[in-house]
Amino acid sequence: MKEAENKQGSFKNIWYGIGRKRIEIPNQVLRDKVIDDPLLNSLYISSLGYYPNAKAHFTKRKKGLPGNMLFYCVAGHGFYELRGETHTVNPNEFFILPYDEAHxxxxxxxxxxxxxxxxxxxxxxxxxxxxxxxxxCFKSTRIKDNGEITALFNKMYESLELGYSADNLYFSNLSLRQFFSYFIYNNRHHPVVENKELDSVDRVILFMQEKLQESLTLADLSRYSNYSVSRFSNLFKQKTGYAPMDYFMHMKIQQACQLLDFTDRAIKDVALTMGFDDPYYFSKRFKQVIGMPPQQYRAIKKD
Incomplete structure (x- = not known):
């Protein structure tokens, strides 16, 4: 180990240099306290670190790792290779390497x-x-950070630095979900000032929200997106997992649920408010989305 500590750069896929911070949770701890814990074993930290000004840092793995790795570059430049492509990494960019893949x-x-x-x-x-x-995120992605990301990382790191008690493991691993959200859904953590900053799907979803009480068609939505119906439908489903009109219907029914929860308005009035002229059709679509008709939903909520 002294040989490795005296090196400046990478040694057996681990970087050694000034300011290096690294914690690798022992396998015994993972086996005893994490892997069988239903609150932790879905996604958990096995190691984490911070490498400042990581000169001569290089790692190559022919078979990858048993887990994912997330990298967040805060200064300088680097690169990574994945699936036959080489990507450059700039400041304020991150990327994820998927498990069991050469990189x-x-x-x-x-x-x-x-x-x-x-x-x-x-x-x-x-x-x-x-x-x-x-x-x-398998491709390098630029993000905004007002200090929340690094602050949370430091809290997670400092918690594990204090040892592997149940509380420290719970804190760091439950915080991991929020940590991911700062990267994967970065835009959600930063208010959008102008619609032009949104992509076409996000803009259409905001448009849907504004028009929940109206009857929109797929043609209306695709026209608003400035794409053809087929292109828009493909983009929308790729991003949300839903067809556009199904998504709009879910938003309508979600709003209807709130009216049923927090008002005493008649169901036919709720239907009309949400753009349904036929209360029977409203009940049918409500049941398809929620799993029960609106009358039953309201009765259960009152019980």
Whole structure:
């Protein structure tokens, strides 16, 4: 180990340098306290660290790792290789490497990166990697950070630094979900000032929200998006997992639920408010979405 500690750069896929911070949770701790815990074992931290000005940092794995890795570059430049492509990484960009896939990554020689990173595993990792927003993160993605990301990382790191008590493991691993959201759904944490900053699907969803009490057609939505009906429908489903009109219907029924929950208005009035001229059709669509007719839904809520 002394040989490794005296090196400046990577040694057996681990970087050694000034300011290096790294915690690797022992396998015994993971087996005893995490892997069988239903609150933790879906996604959990196995190691994490911070490498500032990581000169000569380089790692290559022919078979990948048993978990994902998330890298957040806060300064300098680097690169990574995945699925036959090489990607550059700039300041304020992050990327995720999926488990069990060959990869390589490292810092740029002239301007080495400073990175925060987390290696995480869990039984729900396959499902996590199937989320469309996560798939997008296999390519380097620019994000905004007002200090929340690094602050949360430091809290997680400092908690594990104090030892592997149940409380420390719970705090760090439950915080991991919020940590992911800062990256994967970064725009949700930063208010959007102008509609032009949104992509076409986000703009249409806001348009839907404004028109919940009206009857819109697929043609109306595609026209608003400035795409053809087929192109818009494909983009929308790719991002949300729903066809546009199904999504709009879910939004309408969600709003109807709130009217049923918090007002005493008659069901036919709720139907009319949400743009349904036929209360029977409203009840049919309500049952398709919620699993029960509106009368039963309201009765259960009052019980």
């Amino acid at each position: 390589a990554y490292g810092s740029q020689e002239k301007d080495p990166w400073s990175i925060y990173w987390i290696h995480f595993e869990g039984k729900n990792l396959p499902a996590f990697n199937e989320i469309n927003a996560v798939k997008d």
